[in-house]
Amino acid sequence: MNIYPSGEDPGGPLAPAEWTMSVKQEGKGAGTYYVAELRRSGQHVCRLCLMGTSSGEEEARRALALKARHWIADYLSRPHTGTTEFGPLI
Secondary structure, three states: OEEEOOOOOOOOOOOOOOOOEEEEEEEOOHEEEEEEEEOOEEEEEEEEEEOOOOOOHHHHHHHHHHHHHHHHHHHOOOOOOOOOOOOOOO
16 A cells, blocks of 8 residues: 555555555645645546645645545445547547
C-alpha cells in the first residue's frame, strides 16, 4: 500500500498495492494548497486538492491520504465497463 508510507496510519479503507499517491505543494503564503496525484499501476487516475490548511505538509499528506483511500474505495466499488478514452463528438 503506497498511499501513506508513515508508520502512523491515517485511517480509512486500505488501498490495493497498485495504487500510489504523490503530493506536491502549490502557491505561497495564504494561497498555499496541496495536490495529490493518484496512480494505478503507474497510470494517472485522479487528482485531489486540499486548500486552506495551515497545519503544514505532513498534515496535508495525512488528510489527502485519507481522502484518497475513500476515493479509491468508492471508485473500486463502481462497475467500469467500456472505455473512458476521449473520442470524437458526433
